[in-house]
Amino acid sequence: MIRREFVDGYYELDRCRVCESAGLIKFLDLGQMPLANSYVSSVDAAKECVRYPLAINYCKNCSMSQLSLVVDPSIMFKKYFYRSSISRTFVKHCAELAKNSLQRFNFSASDLVVDIASNDGACLREFQRTGVNVLGVDPAENLAKMAIESGVHTIAKFWNEETAKEVRNEYGGAKMITAMNVFAHVGDLGSFLKGIDILLQDDGIFLIECPYMVNFIKNTEFDTAYHEHLSYFLLKPIMVLMRKHELEVFDAGLLDIHGGTIRIYVQRKGNGSNQIRHDVIEKLLDAENDMGLCDVNTYLKYSDKVHKIRDTMINTIQELKAKGKVIAAYGASAKGNILSNYCGFGRDDIEYIVDDTPEKQGLLAPGHHIPIVSSKVLEECHPDYLILLAWNFSKELMEKTAGFRGRGGKYIIPIPEVKIVS
Ligand code: JHZ
Ligand code: ZN
Numbered sequence: 001m002i003r004r005e006f007v008d009g010y011y012e013l014d015r016c017r018v019c020e021s022a023g024l025i026k027f028l029d030l031g032q033m034p035l036a037n038s039y040v041s042s043v044d045a046a047k048e049c050v051r052y053p054l055a056i057n058y059c060k061n062c063s064m065s066q067l068s069l070v071v072d073p074s075i076m077f078k079k080y081f082y083r084s085s086i087s088r089t090f091v092k093h094c095a096e097l098a099k100n101s102l103q104r105f106n107f108s109a110s111d112l113v114v115d116i117a118s119n120d121g122a123c124l125r126e127f128q129r130t131g132v133n134v135l136g137v138d139p140a141e142n143l144a145k146m147a148i149e150s151g152v153h154t155i156a157k158f159w160n161e162e163t164a165k166e167v168r169n170e171y172g173g174a175k176m177i178t179a180m181n182v183f184a185h186v187g188d189l190g191s192f193l194k195g196i197d198i199l200l201q202d203d204g205i206f207l208i209e210c211p212y213m214v215n216f217i218k219n220t221e222f223d224t225a226y227h228e229h230l231s232y233f234l235l236k237p238i239m240v241l242m243r244k245h246e247l248e249v250f251d252a253g254l255l256d257i258h259g260g261t262i263r264i265y266v267q268r269k270g271n272g273s274n275q276i277r278h279d280v281i282e283k284l285l286d287a288e289n290d291m292g293l294c295d296v297n298t299y300l301k302y303s304d305k306v307h308k309i310r311d312t313m314i315n316t317i318q319e320l321k322a323k324g325k326v327i328a329a330y331g332a333s334a335k336g337n338i339l340s341n342y343c344g345f346g347r348d349d350i351e352y353i354v355d356d357t358p359e360k361q362g363l364l365a366p367g368h369h370i371p372i373v374s375s376k377v378l379e380e381c382h383p384d385y386l387i388l389l390a391w392n393f394s395k396e397l398m399e400k401t402a403g404f405r406g407r408g409g410k411y412i413i414p415i416p417e418v419k420i421v422s
Contacts, residue, residue: 004188006072010052013070017189017230018237018244021061026068027299028222028306030054030342034366035071036226036334039081041363049367054338056225056232063294064237065213070187071227073139073158077185080140081359082334084122084180089396091122093257094180097207098126101176105205107132111175114167114199116159117182119143121152128152135171137163142359160188164195173201181258184210184231193245196266203273206247206266208238214291215260217298219416222306223339224259234293235262235284242266251277252284259392259415312418313343320385321349327412328383329353330397332360332372336389339414341367350387354378378404385420387412 005011015022032051040049055068084090101107113127118136120143128134128151136154138144144156157163159182167174177200186192196206211224213234225232235252242249251265251274262284267274292298320327329336332355340350346368353365353372360372378386378401386404388394391413398411398421405411411421 006070009050009075010069010071013057013066013068016059016062016064017066017187018064018241019059019062021059023060024057024066024068025060025296025299026055026057027065027296027302028056028225029303030222030225030306030338033226033338033341035076036228036337036366037076037081038366039332039360039363039372040366040369049369051367052227054225054227058296058299059237060296062237062240063234063288064240065232065234065299067225067227067230069227070230073185073187076228077139077158079142080119080138081357081363082119083143083146083357083359084119085125086357087393087396089393090257091126093255094123094126095129097123097178098130101127101205101207102130102132105176107175109133112171112173113176113178114171114174115178115180117179117185118147118152118154121147121150121154123178123180124152125150132175133171135167135174137167159186159195160191161194161198164198168199174199174204175201176205176207178207178209180209181211183208184229184233187230189231189241190245193241193247196247197245197268200268202268203271204267205274208264208266209255209257209261211258212254212260212262213293214254214262214288217291217293217302219259220302220305220309221259221335221415222302222309223335223342223415226334226338228334233262234288235264235281236288236294238264239281239285243269248276249281250274252281254284257392309414309418310343313339313412313414316412316418316420317343317345317349325384326351326381327385327387328378328381329370329387329389330378330401331355331388331390331393332357332365333390335392336387337365337367339389340365340370340387346370351381351383352377353389354386375400382407383409385410385412387414389414391415
């Protein structure tokens with residue numbers, strides 16, 4: 001049985017979250033890391049930052065990769081600083097999803113679309129524009145408030161069977177339930193999916209988007225490993241999981257967003273509302289297998305590539321500092337906080353991190369306490385180099401910092417391999 005009691009804020013996972021096998025093999029160990037979104041004010045900085053082990057295990061039975069422990073979600077998600085709407089790229093992505101869904105599934109004005117972990121309402125706002133009813137569910141009270149103020153009705157709760165029952169009773173069944181970048185954050189997938197079963201209309205669609213393990217391995221995206229991301233999904237274990245819960249995948253696709261995302265369309269098993277795209281699903285499963293991702297040996301080679309990125313980053317920064325260069329960063333992202341902590345960077349290495357999220361500005365990034373500032377600072381102090389810590393949005397960030405580049409500023413892009421761009 002999977003233990004679910006938190007001691008000192010976490011429990012260790014000794015069985016696979018999907019198939020309950022005990023055949024878990026550790027393939028990545030980033031040591032003790034702070035929670036990636038635990039920004040602190042300068043007053044709190046005096047207190048010691050809590051760190052937890054950060055390591056990923058691979059399940060030899062079902063090919064599911066997962067963190068070796070689970071941190072109490074109420075520590076991580078009750079107040080959340082990340083805002084989906086800050087990235088234009090993500091908002092555009094959601095607008096396209098809403099438009100495609102409207103056409104493909106023939107929504108009518110009475111249909112309800114529910115977004116789980118709806119954040120500040122970025123995605124639902126786009127669905128709302130298509131004329132359907134929307135409801136957001138997110139445990140972060142600060143974000144739910146923001147979403148409501150912007151006109152997206154939201155309830156501040158964790159998603160589980162109980163919340164699903166409440167929503168069903170009050171709003172009726174949902175035509176579509178979206179889980180954008182939340183499925184990987186869920187410890188109890190059984191309870192999450194039972195909630196879907198309660199709320200989804202018989203012909204309803206459950207859509208998942210989450211970071212794809214293929215990209216994590218292929219592009220050495222080790223910095224997307226943090227305590228919030230409990231699962232690192234391939235399609236293969238998702239198929240196992242859905243079968244277990246009387247659901248079926250009827251389509252899937254790959255997207256570039258967030259460094260590589262898999263989108264999965266799910267319906268009730270045997271429902272027949274949507275034809276199953278066996279060709280697409282088989283192709284993805286074959287590609288996972290051909291890449292060696294169903295073989296533990298592939299994973300055991302991964303750490304060497306991670307060490308190489310860390311060592312190159314450290315050497316690059318040291319060399320530039322020795323030449324008297326001023327280095328800042330852009331994107332106080334969760335992944336950036338992991339990368340910079342794993343490289344052991346501090347204020348001596350990175351003077352500040354620029355971020356457009358108003359709630360992050362004025363705070364210090366977790367662990368190393370590098371200050372987070374607005375882009376105005378970039379206009380006033382002219383650093384020589386900018387590390388793109390949100391490398392997944394490099395294009396957007398480079399467009400926004402054209403002035404910096406115009407003055408001769410250069411970028412350091414850490415992933416998939418360290419690269420300097422002038
Ligand atoms: P970004 C988040 O991870 C959190 P993070 C979460 N756990 C998750 O699963 C993934 O997303 C998918 C800033 N920025 O999106 C905003 C600007 O300032 O890479 C963010 O702080 N200006 C839910 O945090 C950060 O960079 C901009 O123009 O690793 C980007 O963070 C842009 C584009 C971003 O995700
Ligand atoms: Zn397993």
